[in-house]
Each structure stands twice: as C-alpha cells, then as structure tokens.
Amino acid sequence: MPILYKTKLGYILGGGMIPAMGTIKTNTLCAVSEQLQKFWEQEEVKFDEKTDQQTEDECERIFIQTTERTTDGKFVVNIPFSENVTELGESRSTALKRFTMLDKKLLHDEQLSDQYEAFMHEYENLGHMSEIHEYDSSEGYYLPHHAVIKHSSVTTKLRTVFDGSAATSSGLSLNDVQLKGPVVQSDLLDILLRFRKYQYVFSADVEKMYRQILINPKQRKYQKIL
Template sequence: MDDSKLKLGNSLVAATRLLRCIERRFDSDNDFKQRYISFMREYQELGHMMIIPPAEIDVDWSKSYYLPHHGVIKEDSTTTKLRVVYDGSSATTTGASLNDILLDTPNINADLFEILLRFRTYPIVFIADIEKMYRQVLVHHDDTDYMRIVWRDSPDKPIQHFRLLTVTYGLKNSGFLAMAALHKARSRNIPKQ
C-alpha cells in the first residue's frame, strides 16, 4: 500500500458489525456463547483489558483502532477450547488497517535445526510451554488506544469499549514482541560464570 494512504480511519463500525454477528451466533449456539463470555470475562479479570472511561472514547480516528474479534474453537486443545482472535487486518474507512501501518518485524525465533542439535548436546532435555505467552507481555499505555475492542455479554446491555493491555493474536508484530520479551527476560536471569 502507498505510504500516503497509510492513515487509519473509522474502525468502530466494522468492529461493532462483527460483534453483532457474534451475538447472532450466540442465539443458535449456547456452548459457543458460554465459552466466549467466559474467555472475555477471564481477559478482564486478569487485567488484560480495561473499560475505557466515557470521556476517553471519542478520539481522532487516526489515533485509535478497534479490533474486530471472533472465536476460534479447537476441540482437541488441552487448555482452551475457544480462543478469541483479534483482526488487525480489518480495513478502516481509509482502506488502511492497523497491520498495514505496523512495522515489519524480523523473525527472532530459534532456528529449528539449531533446536534439534541442542537435543544432542545434553543427556536430559526439558521443554516447557508458556501459558498465555502473548498475554504475559504488557503493551505501553500510549499504544493501547490502537488495541480497542467493543464487547458486551448480552445484547440487552449497552456496548462497552475496552483497551487491550497485552500483546494479542492478530497483529503482525505480536510474535516478535512476545519473543523479544522472552529473550530480554532470559538475558536478565542468566547467571554470570
């Protein structure tokens, strides 16, 4: 996309439209509804998102972005059967999306071949999974207006506006941010020999 067109426009309309589509699905799939509500409730209880005060809702469209969201079900998952995914590629009224204006980031994941070689180096190998890895990394407050969502757990209630406070799925730099935070944390905890 031409750099002169990389200006965010209104993203609230698309985010609200998708929320209403999700609510229609809730009417026909109670299990999906309960899982989705539970996921979003946990998101808020863990402090991974916060309600935007009414006085802060109206800002210049170029200085905020509403992420449409939808649920992805993975029945074979041992932890979370439903994950809410945010769409940073949803176009605003200018045609640009948040992913369009985010910088491209390098892949800093370890090379698979290098990882396999490490298995041959030591007699015992430990592996681990970081629970909610992306959500362990806080986003600077100045950037959270670009990670807004609309949500309500019932169509009978008014739509609420939230800011996501942690790295989230759906943004093109999320993997880089999570891995960079892990590298930084690991480098601080390595004892000097």
C-alpha cells in the first residue's frame, strides 16, 4: 500500500500498489521535472549581454561632445541620430491624417476635448513647445499625437502620447533613425531587492522630468506637431 511521507519539501506518496481488477491506469511524474526546470529558469537572475557595444559607445560620445547647459542649469542635448537620418521621408500627411481622426473623436467627447486642449495650452505656456510660422513641410519630422485616458490615476488621468514610431513615406520613422544607447536605469530586480533591504522607503516623482531636458534648437524640426 502507498504510504504518505513527510519531507522538507512537503508530503510525497510512495510504496507499492496492488493492481485492481480490470484496466490498470498509471500516472507519471515526468512533468514534475519539467515544471521544476521552468521554475528555476524563471527565478534565475539573468544578465543581458550587450548586443552592440559600438552603438552604445557612439551614443555616449555624442552625449559627451554635444551636451551643453543653459544659464538656469538645464541640459541641452542632441538627438543621437544614425547615418540614415537623411533617409527620413515625408511625414506631414500621416500626422495630418491622425490629427483629423483625433479631431473627430474630440468633437464627440466634450470633456475629453477640454482636457486635451488644456494640456496643449499648458504645454505651450510652460515653454515646452512654441509656434512656428515659417516651415518646410518636407524637412524634419511631424509627430502624430493622441490621448490616453487612465481613470485609475490619482494625478494625471489624461496623457498625450507623441508617436515617434509612425513611419514616413520612406518607411522609416523617427525612432528608426536614432541610435540605441545603453540602459542607464537600475535593473528591476535591483530595485526590488533594495526595497527589502531597508526599513523605510521613500518614493518621489519629478514632475515633467523629461521635459526639463532641452533639444538642440537646430534639431527641433524633428519634433513638430500639428
């Protein structure tokens, strides 16, 4: 008869079986080893190998050689473009089409329209964007934009997303012509471990953090919106 054994890993069943009359059904525990292997693979700390050290080094070089600071201490950086930035095609027609779709949506939702308009006014009043009067529609890049609503957010329920992945007439997007730099933030596992290391933890949010970093005025043509 099978016996229930108590082990450090829990109870296990072992012992002989008396075959019953009729068809004998047997079960296998082979799947246990597979599940255990998956468990250890999932829990294993993985270290990502750098795939393109040359690209990361080039990004760092651009940052070191071109970054400046304004009189009030803000950083002015260059976009780390790759050599194929000249292959960007026409983008205004796509941005206009997306804006027309957005406008139709806002016409049917007055509350969303007011929130979106308030966001754009704030963006301009803070000096994070400015109106241009003379421009070449074939030069630079137009960023399509749309609203994302998150009702569960305590602070900002509406966020505007500027889409740098929208393809131009050449098939390339703004994201496609930028070099990919190294990951500078801490790994998620490191952050979780630090949370368990100390008795007290402080969490803070830098308001509009990414907007505090300015783009070289000569490259602002690559961040136009309608």
